[in-house]
Amino acid sequence: MPIRTRLAALAALTAAALAVGAAATAPAGAAPKKAPAPKFLAASELPPHPTGWTAGPVAAGFPEQLAYCLGEGVPAYDYRHRLFHTDLDTTAVQVTVVTGSAAKGKALATRLNKEIRTCADRIERTYPDVTAEGRFYGTLPVEEGATVHGLHTETSYGATDVNLLAVGRDGRTVTVVGWGQMGDFDGAPVAAFKKTAKKAVTKLY
Secondary structure, three states: OOOOHHHHHHHHOOOOOOOOOOOOOOOOOOOOOOOOOOOOOHHHHHOOOOOEEEEEEEEEOOOOOHHHHHHHOOOOOOOEEEEEEEOOOOOEEEEEEEEHHHHHHHHHHHHHHHHHHHHHHHHHOOOOEEEEEEEEEEEOOOOOOEEEEEEEEEEEOOOOEEEEEEEEEEEEEEEEEEEEEEHHHHHOOHHHHHHHHHHHOOOOO
């Protein structure tokens, strides 16, 4: 995300806190059931941008683009992600994870939302030259729910970045969508991002 490498060090602060447990295993003697893989957003489903969006391939692992608030994710789970970019400075990312149960999915979504809500304070404690402000944009009535957050950062030398983040859940599957660019809250497409976040959850299955 446009917060870039100056905030990537937050990964170490949050990775341990996100360790909420391993995925459940199949009962003894039962063959594990292969569930369909969650689907990802397409480039056309992101908030409109003058240059259009380009979607990268779906890849394994937790994306470093979300490390500034969420660390490296939960090591016990198998994360998949997709990166998106424009011809300018605007970028986006989606990550999905299938946990062992609906209860574990709920716990993970709760933990991710907490990490995002406290992200601005942690950034300011870690980087004295950065001023950060978080905003809560409400919940979305989709499947088991989604929440939308905003984050603005400004450095002492004048660099500003704005990010939108959403955490959604469908049963035991959790998805996080991030969008970011240089600028402030006035330039953030909150209404369009909410549509994207809702689509990300409904499209999982």
